[in-house]
Amino acid sequence: MTADGQPVAGGGRDQGAPAGPRIAAVSAVVCNFNGETYLAACLDALLAMGEELDEILVVDNGSTDRSIEILERDYPSVDVLALGVNGGPGTARNAGMRAARNRWVLAVDNDAVLEPDVLAKLRAALEADHAAVLAQPRSLVHSDPSTVHYDGASFHYVGLFTLRNFWRPLAQAEGHGTVPVDGLVSICALIDRDIALDQGGYDEDFFILFEDFDLSLRLRIAGHRILSVEDAIVLHNAGTPGISFRNEQYPRRRAFYHSRNRWILLIKNHGWWTLLLSSPGILVYELAWLVFVLRSGHLGVHLRGKWVFVRDLPTTLRKRRRIQSGRRTRDRDLLVGGPLTLSPQLVAKPVAARLAGLLDGVLRLWWALVQPLVR
Structure with missing residues (x-):
């Protein structure tokens, strides 16, 4: 039991109802x-x-x-x-x-x-x-x-x-x-x-x-x-100025964190076999996003995000080992191939909407091909 009288819980368990309310306070x-x-x-x-x-x-x-x-x-x-x-x-x-x-x-x-x-x-x-x-x-x-x-x-x-x-x-x-x-x-x-x-x-x-x-x-x-x-x-409400993206121009700081953090997440959490199988789709998305950052004037911060990701890769790999050692759910049971969700501002113009639809279709097709092989 914890200090506030709650039962200690384990991962992915269903141990039945406790004697009293599960959530006391x-x-x-x-x-x-x-x-x-x-x-x-x-x-x-x-x-x-x-x-x-x-x-x-x-x-x-x-x-x-x-x-x-x-x-x-x-x-x-x-x-x-x-x-x-x-x-x-x-x-x-x-x-x-x-x-x-x-x-x-x-x-x-x-x-x-x-x-x-x-x-x-x-x-x-x-x-x-x-x-x-x-x-x-x-x-x-x-x-x-x-x-x-x-x-x-x-x-x-x-x-x-x-x-x-x-x-x-x-x-x-x-x-x-x-x-x-x-x-x-x-x-x-x-x-x-x-x-x-x-x-x-x-x-x-x-x-x-x-x-x-x-x-x-x-x-x-x-x-x-x-x-x-x-x-x-x-x-x-409207979120944090300079980071949240509703109606304003895509924020410069957001471009940096999108560039860096998405790759930290992938390397930490996806299996190596999953990353190999999904790499063509990941590359297609990466190229599409590169076109967007070029058009939005954020190429510099985008590249800086990638550099910081590479610089900090040893830290990311240490975290990865802990996560993967406790894995109980397979990537094939967690990951999906679509739909690709983009902010409405990014697909407001008809041409952008058509290109996003094409990108979504390509990503879905690749996942349909490789998902049965994912572990």
Whole structure:
């Protein structure tokens, strides 16, 4: 048993119902960096849950705006862990999970606004499925709640998320219950922090981008289950300026992290045989993305991302050995060949949409050919 009376869980297990509730108490951990625009709405929604939450902890990632002032002035009941420097969301989320006084953590980004019943629905889903270690809600676009933003994901073999219901009208979205998924999109999730930290938590070397993909892939490789609870709703705001990509030009920093982090994820998590078989598809995607970065003026940072990946390869390979030694789920049972999910801005023009469709078709075809050989 853990300090808060929770049963110790093992990977990919279903040991039957414990004597009492599986989730005795929940800590909310809010990841914040320069979130003065969003914090009030996020915290007000959490505070409205009352005794459902045992504590609310904001982990501040070295904000330079008025975040700390707002917290001290308007939210004296909320605990604050100020890290002093911005180590990326993974650093803040890990610090929050370690500092939380409960095993079960409701991890929330500062630009998420939870509907009142979100925690109750996530909790019920996990109580009903003791093999699952994480449940996430459906997120809708804050400025247009009739549109789904994120709803869980699958793992595309080229190192991308295949997102469920991405930018689909809510009325047309698939599913309205609880479904197993592979990918965590870390806007909001109720997570067994002991299991997450045992798997290494968020990889802080990513800084940002792909860090939630990486954690969820490692959890699935180790045999754990992830749920998407589609009638639990979170409104997702505009994200972090300079990184998030909604309506503005593709951010320069995002181009760097996409170039570097995607390859870190591939080398850490995919089997060598899988990488060999899928390499033609990976190369086709890489060339297509190179055309995009040339057109967007980000070739320099793209190449720098590749150089940093190569420079840090020994560290990545050390992490790989630990992950692969604990593998319980085969790549062929985790990876998919499509559909290729791209931001609507990237395929807004008819020519871009046709080229993206062609790329998606090529990637699907190659995976259909090699997937039976993947182990």
